[in-house]
Amino acid sequence: MDLPCVEWQKHVEQKWSRLTLDEKKCFSSLLDIDEVFDFGLSQVNQEDVDFLSGISKDDPVQKDLERAARCRKEGNCSFKTRDYTAAVLHYSQGVCHASLSSEQLSLCYANRSAALFHLQRYRECLEDIDRALNHGYPSHLKHKLQDRQAQCLNHFPNGTEGITTAKQGAGHQAEGVCSRTNSTKPNPKSPNSQQQNGSASVSCLSPGLSVCFSPEKGRHLVATKGIAAGEVILEDRAYSCVLIPGVGGGRREETEEAGRVFGTEVRYCHQCLRETVSPVPCEGCSYARYCSEGCRRGAWEWHHRWECPIGAELSTAGVMSQLALRVALKAGVKEVLKAREPIRDADNDSKLIREKISANNSSSKPITEKIRPKMKNSGSSEATSTEPEVNDPSAYYHGDSYLSVYHLLPHLNGHAPSLCFLCSVTIATLYLRLRQAGPPPVSWERGGASESMTCSNQSRAPEDGEGWAPELSLLGSVALRHMLQLRCNAQAVSLLRDTGDFTAVQSTQEVRIATAIFPTLSILNHSCCPNTSLNFRTSHLVSPQPDRGSTDVLVSTEPVSTGPEACSAPVSVSAGVAVSIRASRDICPGQEVLHCYGPHSSRMVLCERRRLLQEQYHFLCLCQACSLEQGEGPEGGGAGPETHLQCGKCEGPVKCSVDSAGWFVCVRLSCGHRVSRSEMDLRLQEVRVQLEQAVDLLETDRPDQSVMLLQRAVSQAGVFLKETHSLQGQLADTMARAYSTMGEWRGAACQLERSVLAIRSQYGQDSIELGRQLFKLAQLHFNGGSPGPALSVISRARRLLSLHCGPHCPEVQELQSMEDCLQGVL
Numbered sequence: 001m002d003l004p005c006v007e008w009q010k011h012v013e014q015k016w017s018r019l020t021l022d023e024k025k026c027f028s029s030l031l032d033i034d035e036v037f038d039f040g041l042s043q044v045n046q047e048d049v050d051f052l053s054g055i056s057k058d059d060p061v062q063k064d065l066e067r068a069a070r071c072r073k074e075g076n077c078s079f080k081t082r083d084y085t086a087a088v089l090h091y092s093q094g095v096c097h098a099s100l101s102s103e104q105l106s107l108c109y110a111n112r113s114a115a116l117f118h119l120q121r122y123r124e125c126l127e128d129i130d131r132a133l134n135h136g137y138p139s140h141l142k143h144k145l146q147d148r149q150a151q152c153l154n155h156f157p158n159g160t161e162g163i164t165t166a167k168q169g170a171g172h173q174a175e176g177v178c179s180r181t182n183s184t185k186p187n188p189k190s191p192n193s194q195q196q197n198g199s200a201s202v203s204c205l206s207p208g209l210s211v212c213f214s215p216e217k218g219r220h221l222v223a224t225k226g227i228a229a230g231e232v233i234l235e236d237r238a239y240s241c242v243l244i245p246g247v248g249g250g251r252r253e254e255t256e257e258a259g260r261v262f263g264t265e266v267r268y269c270h271q272c273l274r275e276t277v278s279p280v281p282c283e284g285c286s287y288a289r290y291c292s293e294g295c296r297r298g299a300w301e302w303h304h305r306w307e308c309p310i311g312a313e314l315s316t317a318g319v320m321s322q323l324a325l326r327v328a329l330k331a332g333v334k335e336v337l338k339a340r341e342p343i344r345d346a347d348n349d350s351k352l353i354r355e356k357i358s359a360n361n362s363s364s365k366p367i368t369e370k371i372r373p374k375m376k377n378s379g380s381s382e383a384t385s386t387e388p389e390v391n392d393p394s395a396y397y398h399g400d401s402y403l404s405v406y407h408l409l410p411h412l413n414g415h416a417p418s419l420c421f422l423c424s425v426t427i428a429t430l431y432l433r434l435r436q437a438g439p440p441p442v443s444w445e446r447g448g449a450s451e452s453m454t455c456s457n458q459s460r461a462p463e464d465g466e467g468w469a470p471e472l473s474l475l476g477s478v479a480l481r482h483m484l485q486l487r488c489n490a491q492a493v494s495l496l497r498d499t500g501d502f503t504a505v506q507s508t509q510e511v512r513i514a515t516a517i518f519p520t521l522s523i524l525n526h527s528c529c530p531n532t533s534l535n536f537r538t539s540h541l542v543s544p545q546p547d548r549g550s551t552d553v554l555v556s557t558e559p560v561s562t563g564p565e566a567c568s569a570p571v572s573v574s575a576g577v578a579v580s581i582r583a584s585r586d587i588c589p590g591q592e593v594l595h596c597y598g599p600h601s602s603r604m605v606l607c608e609r610r611r612l613l614q615e616q617y618h619f620l621c622l623c624q625a626c627s628l629e630q631g632e633g634p635e636g637g638g639a640g641p642e643t644h645l646q647c648g649k650c651e652g653p654v655k656c657s658v659d660s661a662g663w664f665v666c667v668r669l670s671c672g673h674r675v676s677r678s679e680m681d682l683r684l685q686e687v688r689v690q691l692e693q694a695v696d697l698l699e700t701d702r703p704d705q706s707v708m709l710l711q712r713a714v715s716q717a718g719v720f721l722k723e724t725h726s727l728q729g730q731l732a733d734t735m736a737r738a739y740s741t742m743g744e745w746r747g748a749a750c751q752l753e754r755s756v757l758a759i760r761s762q763y764g765q766d767s768i769e770l771g772r773q774l775f776k777l778a779q780l781h782f783n784g785g786s787p788g789p790a791l792s793v794i795s796r797a798r799r800l801l802s803l804h805c806g807p808h809c810p811e812v813q814e815l816q817s818m819e820d821c822l823q824g825v826l
Helices: 006-018 021-028 033-042 046-055 065-080 084-097 103-118 122-134 139-153 161-171 256-261 293-317 319-340 402-406 417-437 447-451 470-489 606-617 624-630 677-699 703-717 726-741 745-763 768-783 787-805 810-825
Strands: 209-214 218-223 232-237 240-243 491-498 508-517 532-543 571-583 654-656 663-666 674-676
Touching: 006 046, 006 293, 006 417, 021 033, 021 417, 033 417, 033 470, 046 293, 046 417, 065 084, 065 103, 084 103, 103 122, 103 139, 122 139, 240 319, 293 319, 293 417, 319 402, 319 417, 319 470, 319 508, 402 470, 417 470, 470 508, 470 606, 491 532, 532 787, 571 787, 606 624, 663 677, 674 677, 677 703, 677 726, 703 726, 726 745, 726 768, 745 768, 768 787, 768 810, 787 810
Parallel strands: none
Antiparallel strands: 209 218, 232 571, 240 508, 491 508, 532 571, 654 663, 663 674
16 A cells, blocks of 8 residues: 655654544544544644645655756757667656746757657657647747658658648557446436447446355456456456556666656656657646646546646655545546435446356345345444345445445455554645645535535534535545545556566566556455456547537547647547456356455465455455465465475475474485575575676676576575576576577577476466566577477467467567568478
8 A cells, every 4th residue: 555655654643642542542433434534634734734745845746947957958968879768758857847838848849859750759759849839949940840840751651641640649549448438427418328238337347247245255246157268358447547656667678867767657648557758748737747638638627637736745645645536536526425325226327237147156146136235344243234224335336437436345444543544634634735725626516515414523624715615525535435445446557567688588577557446346356366367558539529418538629739730630538547357267157256466376375465465455365275275284385485495415305394493304204404494595595696696797788797697596506496496487587688688599598498497387387477488488489590499489478478468469469470470481
């Protein structure tokens, strides 16, 4: 959970320590989130708001012409050294820091267009030329832009049509993403909200799935028919998401400077998370940036117009606080009040799934039946009464609407009181800061907020700002609810980042770039060995004729460009980040669909997985993997530390003793050699240090020295580590990188095959990790001119990558190109 910065946490801890014992006991006993928020609001004063603003000054978000000029100067330095990627990133920083009416903005746009031209990004270059001309670029320099524009057009087959292409380029929908519109605010008059099955709320589910409910599992997904491995069973869009600042997102072709200086907040659209080399800045702050006008306008309408003036405080308050407030702002008071109403049998806004599940899954019932759900916010056995007093909305499936988000359980009594207090005070402080920044959000400018009488102690609210009625503290209460929900329901959005320091073979690492909340994905329960794989994508929708009566999507009739060639082209509309869930293995009828919350059986022992899941998600995991490991011993059996160790004397298997000394003992009676745990840890650490040193040598262009060091490390590790140990795999992988850097493809392939053995042992023969490693091996065989081995590996890699990522992912397409080339040679 991305909590606020340390200074703010300590500040709130002091407030918590100053509460009397009775006050702490009173707070800990609260079971209503409105009351929890009111308590936090009563503890916050102007000094707290000022303190938050004070510690936020280290992350300024205001426009700054001097900083813009410095960024442009740094970009010029990179441009002169022909580091065009770093130059583009520096110029983009200048664009974001320059004020709208300043000459500095046009200069940054013009300079960025030059760097983009050298990167052969001609469409983006034309866009920046147009922006520079429309933001007051000096007239005596315009001939430079006109010459560059003519050079760009030479690279388009239809000449002047390249200008139109540049202005419409961001309007194409990304391949492989479902094209349904965001139905968080459905409009029955809009054709976009009508789905083939007549229900927009269930459009993202495969027909072979049913949403079910049981008191033990809550809402969950069950297969109603057989699902084949690799089949897409669910498409879902994030209701909202927030980029994680500071995370590196560099590519292997980038220089060290570009990879070191610029994080995710510079490289990705803050609305849809799409990677962009020429972002469009927010006109009010220097932080937010977008891939297109459509995303900028969409973010402004949904949430950023209110986030913009308090951006520094939001950054200090943490990703979860910002995401919680963003969800509440986007929903608006009408959706919140509707969500707070009890579910009625005739409620058409809560479409219920009509499929039946198999009879042998009797513990779960389709949520269409008159079930008797457990009470919200209660973890005791009394919460599962069989007599229904009310229809609990949390037991229903509401599709991809805000209702699904609102009715996720906040687990109020599962969080530590001090954590609840931190969340309450943080949201209350942000709420007061938001009131000081200006009038209330348009989506909350409705007297209907007073219709909700469940917010208690409204009289304790401080003096209201202009237009902020006391009942609008409901906004803070709802944001707090979402912050508590995110503890158990936030989804990390990750991507594969190129990390290799050589260009012949792809080396990737999974990097978390954002946190999001998905309405339907949140229904899936956890398994330490799941039967699904997740893939994230971003997309844009094209709306050629915007429906002004529709609130499904944000559209604009204004053209993207305001230049002389501007036309009423299709408008790019952000559809946000989407996730595709595929079956990673065959799923039988009646079987539950599961995904992993983080702790995975291939990466973590049983006791550690259960501890983490209990701390964050408040349940004891009894999945199939945990049950099997529990039967193998108190430490979790198969994933124990001794699994991939061997006796240093006879190379036989070893077993960890059960006594407190923790000896590793050879199981062969004829040997009986033993090594202490401390000595084993020391040996492992020595090998890891050598591996780190070898990587440093490799990254400083000394691959021959790296190989020598790695050979010593491999020889040393071979005494006590099996070939299947993960450290052996890392050594082999690094050795393959070194050989590849020197152009020794066959030696590199030989080493990578050793790494494949360790990967298969750790993650399984059907894992995505093995697929990615085989992809690298196929590249090595291809580059080494070994068509037979390459074709053999290509087929294996394609099967696994298609299984987890789909047949149209870039890696599969590259494998197909390699196969076509090799078959043409044979």
